Amino acid sequence: xxxxxxxxxxxxxxxxxxxxxxxxxxxxxxxxxxxxxxxxxxxxxxxxxxxxxxxxxxxxxxxxxxxxxxxxxxxxxxxxxxxxxxxxxxxxxxxxxxxxxxxxxxxxxxxxxxxxxxxxxxxxxxxxxxxxxxxxxxxxxxxxxxxxxxxxxxxxxxxxxxxxxxxxxxxxxxxxxxxxxxxxxxxxxxxxxxxxxxxxxxxxxxxxxxxxxxxxxxxxxxxxxxxxxxxxxxxxxxxxxxxxxxxxxxxxxxxxxxxxxxxxxxxxxxxxxxxxxxxxxxxxxxxxxxxxxxxxxxxxxxxxxxxxxxxxxxxxxxxxxxxxxxxxxxxxxxxx
Numbered sequence: 028x029x030x031x032x033x034x035x036x037x038x039x040x041x042x043x044x045x046x047x048x049x050x051x052x053x054x055x056x057x058x059x060x061x062x063x064x065x066x067x068x069x070x071x072x073x074x075x076x077x078x079x080x081x082x083x084x085x086x087x088x089x090x091x092x093x094x095x096x097x098x099x100x101x102x103x104x105x106x107x108x109x110x111x112x113x114x115x116x117x118x119x120x121x122x123x124x125x126x127x128x129x130x131x132x133x134x135x136x137x138x139x140x141x142x143x144x145x146x147x148x149x150x151x152x153x154x155x156x157x158x159x160x161x162x163x164x165x166x167x168x169x170x171x172x173x174x175x176x177x178x179x180x181x182x183x184x185x186x187x188x189x190x191x192x193x194x195x196x197x198x199x200x201x202x203x204x205x206x207x208x209x210x211x212x213x214x215x216x217x218x219x220x221x222x223x224x225x226x227x228x229x230x231x232x233x234x235x236x237x238x239x240x241x242x243x244x245x246x247x248x249x250x251x252x253x254x255x256x257x258x259x260x261x262x263x264x265x266x267x268x269x270x271x272x273x274x275x276x277x278x279x280x281x282x283x284x285x286x287x288x289x290x291x292x293x294x295x296x297x298x299x300x301x302x303x304x305x306x307x308x309x310x311x312x313x314x315x316x317x318x319x320x321x322x323x324x325x326x327x328x329x330x331x332x333x334x335x336x337x338x339x340x341x342x343x344x345x346x347x348x349x350x351x352x353x354x355x356x357x358x359x360x361x362x363x
Contacts, residue, residue: 079205085177098198
């Protein structure tokens with residue numbers, strides 16, 4: 028037995044098999060993003076920052092090991108199509124078992140005005156909080172307990188059919204969000220509804236960066252890469268699907284008698300169940316043969332040409348007229 032290795036598909040790779048077109052539209056974009064991340068620094072999961080560890084601890088508390096493992100596989104397999112941070116919400120699209128991606132989100136309990144003022148004041152008066160956060164560590168104990176801890180995750184949602192508290196798609200979103208926080212820890216400030224530009228101003232020029240991040244990495248650069256990753260790729264339909272001259276050609280259909288197909292024993296048993304004796308069975312079988320012969324010898328009512336050629340359906344009369352045969356001649360042949 029020969030084992031055939033699967034062929035790697037690219038964006039324009041399409042194969043007809045079992046009447047299905049298989050194609051990978053996102054390969055080119057993923058290759059480009061991998062190249063950009065190699066240029067600007069790549070983070071390897073495992074060296075978790077403080078912010079990402081708080082998020083993953085909250086998620087792991089509310090689900091089982093199986094969904095954690097499946098969610099990690101989804102994340103590593105590139106099934107997280109997009110991730111967006113907003114105030115107290117991170118949302119994403121996860122490619123699952125259905126055609127449309129699942130919409131997932133993780134919600135945090137918002138900061139009160141008093142808590143926001145406290146964090147704002149502490150970070151501006153003591154830059155060590157900001158430097159520690161940018162270095163991937165935790166700010167001061169008082170600031171950290173207000174800014175983020177596992178208890179702040181109060182709601183998750185996903186459009187998948189899984190009714191568990193946290194499904195594998197939410198886990199995949201959490202892994203992707205944690206990776207973003209590892210690469211750019213200042214993203215936590217935006218996530219919590221704070222102003223990153225104002226809070227980072229006292230330490231501008233300090234090359235702390237995130238865990239595994241480039242020393243010169245700026246939040247604006249990360250936002251630019253994130254926006255570029257979410258831009259839809261323009262695909263030339265003619266280059267992918269081909270032109271009308273490259274249509275698939277099928278072999279002419281071969282007529283076969285319907286009565287000769289299938290299980291004859293099952294047919295005879297079915298006929299015996301609705302007839303009284305062998306003579307009735309023979310008559311019923313004969314009637315079926317007549318029906319099949321009528322279907323096989325019926326004159327086509329429409330003449331179909333390739334749709335892409337711009338032609339329209341023609342009746343059998345029109346086709347015969349074009350061939351020099353009029354309706355009178357056909358009627359004469361039918362009468363004779």
